[in-house]
Amino acid sequence: MKKLASSILIFIVAFFILGAALSAIQGRMNAIRYNERLTDDDPLENAPPLVAFTSVALGGFRGLVADYLWLRSSKMQDEGNYFEMVQLADWIVKLQPRFTGSHAFLAWNMAYNVSVTFTSFEDRWRWVKRGIELIRDEALEYNPGDPELFRQLGWIYQHKLGKDLDDANRYYKTEFAKEMIRLFGDFYGEWDELIKAPENEQKLRAALGGKNDVWGILASHGYKDFADFERHFRELAVIPPEVAAELRELGSERIVEASLRRRWMVMKYRLLPDWLKKLNAKYGDLDWRLAEAHAIYWAERGREKWTDDKDTFKRLSCDRMIFQSLAAAFETGRLVYLKDIQHLEMTPNIHIIDAVNKSYQDAWALYDENTIGGAYGNFLVNAVVTLYKFGEKKKAAEILALGNTYERYGTRFAKPLDEFVLKELADDMEAASYPVAQGTVQSYLMNAYYQLAIDEDEVAEGYLTIAQQLYDRYRKFVTGTEKRRALPPWKQMQITSLEMTKQRIPAPMAKRLEERLPKAGEKFIPEAGEIAAPVVQ
Structure with a gap:
């Protein structure tokens, strides 16, 4: 028994020593790749824990694992096991966060190929949304300035939502418009106010000055912290009436809601209010509750970055x-x-x-x-x-x-x-x-x-x-x-x-x-x- 325990202990120690060694080697390899310009991408910074772990622990083997998941994903689609396919796509993004071509393909596959296998418009919309979210919420998290992702996201808005080639296209348009109505609320068109709205809790506290009773009000209504209140706000798409009444009496309702909506726009939908204002000034009042405006938004952001001759086609x-x-x-x-x-x-x-x-x-x-x-x-x-x-x-x-x-x-x-x-x-x-x-x-x-x-x-x-x-x-x-x-x-x-x-x-x-x-x-x-x-x- 003692011999078995000793063997296990040796194995655990060896595992951690090898992990540490691999981490050091991978770090040196990343530094060499960056310093010698062997890659076009900078090493990932501030990545989520799972992405950071796979980057270090798997090192160069990430590609092999991702290839296996690709094959597995194709098999799941052929077998109609779409929900497992979603999980595999999520893993592929985390294993290869810089491989934006794969992210765009997976998103397109969900929005186009998988969605049309369902007869229910609600099911179809769920898959089109999932394709959008894979790029917007995940791939752009690791590649926030990648114009290729901007272009691919714009294409889904323009073609899948905007055109009438899918029997469910009107359902898509309606559901998307309803989503945008929830997002903007009474702040639709108030771009200057949203631009100036506090970007985070710290800036909101500073803007409120001596009116920090706001946090006392939130606590009195059972919210653990501002993040808890923000989650509830997004579920309802409005400040709960009983909270809104107290904030209004305090004179803080408007700035609190502006901050919440700005954060929702930027953090979830990656819509920058200054860009919306700029594009309205350039093209006239676009309706930001419709897909065409969002296609223009992403195309403009992509075009801005493609300035070299080699990027003419893009x-x-x-x-x-x-x-x-x-x-x-x-x-x-x-x-x-x-x-x-x-x-x-x-x-x-x-x-x-x-x-x-x-x-x-x-x-x-x-x-x-x-x-x-x-x-x-x-x-x-x-x-x-x-x-x-x-x-x-x-x-x-x-x-x-x-x-x-x-x-x-x-x-x-x-x-x-x-x-x-x-x-x-x-x-x-x-x-x-x-x-x-x-x-x-x-x-x-x-x-x-x-x-x-x-x-x-x-x-x-x-x-x-x-x-x-x-x-x-x-x-x-x-x-x-x-x-x-x-x-x-x-x-x-x-x-x-x-x-x-x-x-x-x-x-x-x-x-x-x-x-x-x-x-x-x-x-x-x-x-x-x-x-x-x-x-x-």
Whole structure:
């Protein structure tokens, strides 16, 4: 027995001696790699304990273990064992924290390949979210300035969430918008206040000065510390009412909530409020509750770092993501929240037209004509039609004239405005484009409500009839693909278009329209905490 115990003791001592020796050797190897510039990456600093342990304990064997996990992960996917695959992906990231190519592939695989194996929209969204989180919450934790991860994350926002190629795309958009409503609360658009908000507990204490009774209030409500309170805040997306009332009486509620929301934005979603302000100044008011704005955010951050000639292709991919996402935001980049029926709907953001146009022109100046010219021409066509439909005929004529100045497009834009738009509308309805079809129906409904506001009832009835005919015609076009391409219910479109009309016409006319029609009771930005799950048609 004593001999066995002695052997075990010798084994344990030998294990620790070898571990210490390996740690010293690995440290020397890292120093040599860094000093002799044998690697492009600096050694990991401030890494989580598990990552630090595997880096030291496994040393050069990490690659072999990661390769095995890759093979195991592929087998798990083939067998449909997706939950074990998630754990393996997490381990691979921790074993190879600098191997960003693997992180991007694993995220893409979850968001695209795994998600579509499920029929439930809720299950699909869970996997798309997991793909986003693998890059945003894990890979970027170890590579916070890696532009390749920025680009890949932007792609998921632009393509998987933004486009309509997945039957569940509207569910994705709705769930993401709901998530962003929770994140921003009443601070949506208050970028200056969020920029100045304290970044951590220490700075919050300093900003509060003598009002440090805040921590006494939190303790009186059962919170162990500020971190415990912060966790509860993120669960609720608001400060609990009983706590908020006491903080308000103390005069500290606003700064405490601003700090909490800023930390949530930066630490969880890696959204820097100064960047949001900068991009709004550059492109106009982007709607940060929609995926297109987030695609632009990540593409801009990636493009900023790719300045060498060898990075031209990657920079081009970011530029494309930016002008394509801007074009998408122009068509469906404004969120309308209809409170009474708990519905989210995306409508055109026509006020960013000049920024979208400039982004195409800037890209054309940087790259060859064939790379940008075709996409730019299609955008100009869509811009003319969309502006015309929503009553911006002067701006539509300006864009039409601009298109006619380019030799590349021949006589495509050499038509009177009305003739050009009518032809394109017919073509677009036949092609069954969802954003254009939605915009077309909305524009006729808005014209109908405008005519009602000025007591032109017969004209209004004509517009309403056309809108109904276009709506019914489009429904026939999309038979069999209703899940991803059907327009919102007819009543829903009427309510949304009515609210949009009231927002755009002079106040006396809006009042006159309200007198003639029942109030719809919608609003665009919900109150903080008002986050009941919307109905997705």
